[in-house]
Amino acid sequence: MQKCSYFVLAALLCFITIIGSIPKNANAEPILIRFSHVVGEKTPKGVGAQMFKELVEERLAGKVVVEIYPRSLKFTDEQALLGLLFGDVEMAAPSFTKFRKFSRKLQVFDLPFLFESVEEVHRFQQSKAGQELLVSMEDRGIKGLTYWDNGMRVISANTPICQPADLKGLTFRIEPSYVFQKQYEMFGAIATQIPFGQLPDALRVGIVDGYENAWSNVLSRKMHFLRRNFTEVDHSYLGYMVVTSVSFWSGLPDDIRMELEEILAEVTEVVNKLAREKAQSDRKTIVDTSDVTVITLDAEEREQWRQALLPLWKEFEKQIGPELLDAAKASKSASK
Numbered sequence: 001m002q003k004c005s006y007f008v009l010a011a012l013l014c015f016i017t018i019i020g021s022i023p024k025n026a027n028a029e030p031i032l033i034r035f036s037h038v039v040g041e042k043t044p045k046g047v048g049a050q051m052f053k054e055l056v057e058e059r060l061a062g063k064v065v066v067e068i069y070p071r072s073l074k075f076t077d078e079q080a081l082l083g084l085l086f087g088d089v090e091m092a093a094p095s096f097t098k099f100r101k102f103s104r105k106l107q108v109f110d111l112p113f114l115f116e117s118v119e120e121v122h123r124f125q126q127s128k129a130g131q132e133l134l135v136s137m138e139d140r141g142i143k144g145l146t147y148w149d150n151g152m153r154v155i156s157a158n159t160p161i162c163q164p165a166d167l168k169g170l171t172f173r174i175e176p177s178y179v180f181q182k183q184y185e186m187f188g189a190i191a192t193q194i195p196f197g198q199l200p201d202a203l204r205v206g207i208v209d210g211y212e213n214a215w216s217n218v219l220s221r222k223m224h225f226l227r228r229n230f231t232e233v234d235h236s237y238l239g240y241m242v243v244t245s246v247s248f249w250s251g252l253p254d255d256i257r258m259e260l261e262e263i264l265a266e267v268t269e270v271v272n273k274l275a276r277e278k279a280q281s282d283r284k285t286i287v288d289t290s291d292v293t294v295i296t297l298d299a300e301e302r303e304q305w306r307q308a309l310l311p312l313w314k315e316f317e318k319q320i321g322p323e324l325l326d327a328a329k330a331s332k333s334a335s336k
């Protein structure tokens with residue numbers, strides 16, 4: 001018995017020595033980065049993922065390959081976040097609403113009317129507090145790499161929505177956000193969480209009456225043919241955190257990690273510029289090519305929504321953290 005364990009130990013040591021002596025990169029397979037997301041290839045995030053792949057495979061040819069899984073082909077965002085931890089994917093870019101199992105702080109992006117323009121969002125993201133958010137989930141194994149924009153969400157339903165009271169009795173698809181849940185329930189609507197990939201079908205079969213999303217997502221899933229009433233309340237910003245796992249990222253050779261970070265910075269600029277353009281051009285395409293009604297609110301009407309929704313800031317202050325909320329408010333007031 002004793003002899004047998006010595007034999008096993010010796011064999012193990014021998015194996016480790018042989019493995020250890022193989023030069024790390026000799027004939028090494030390229031590193032594979034599987035990037036999962038849930039939207040179409042023509043959206044800002046879809047374009048960003050593709051550009052990331054092309055630049056990586058050009059500048060790190062033979063060293064890194066990128067596979068993209070768009071349109072929830074393999075995973076919903078929530079599955080992808082777990083997949084990062086289980087080694088099923090290496091990158092994802094979920095909207096902030098999808099992180100609630102990892103951090104309640106990111107709910108700061110869900111609060112209605114906290115960010116009323118992309119400029120306010122950027123000011124916050126670039127602040128110390130915004131940068132700290134990127135590393136705030138590392139103890140849970142998730143590492144934020146950068147932020148990508150989409151745009152302001154618009155509300156869409158089968159009946160015109162002008163004031164909060166118009167939501168009463170309607171069923172709304174929401175992203176998995178406690179803030180969004182409260183927001184709809186406080187107006188007497190029913191909020192139901194449905195993954196983005198299933199939203200068009202949920203509208204088609206009538207499981208939900210409405211939803212809110214950015215123009216680029218509406219166009220790419222052709223949802224303007226399913227619900228024709230849109231309301232621009234400008235209460236809510238849709239953006240993303242591009243994430244990886246701490247273990248994958250820290251296990252990369254330094255030169256490759258640095259090159260990936262440089263590429264991501266370059267892609268981020270392009271994505272954010274494109275997001276700004278598409279917020280206008282995709283809206284225009286929808287208006288020009290289909291029979292939709294877009295309600296824009298005047299200052300007084302908008303104020304009515306704002307006053308109704310403001311109590312949510314207080315309600316979520318404790319979960320988000322008062323200091324973080326103050327930092328977000330400071331980015332806001334700096335724009336006034």
Ligand code: LMR
Pocket residue numbers: 038039094095150175195196213217238
């Ligand atoms: C949604 O679930 O509606 C969005 O987060 C989808 C996306 O990635 O833009």
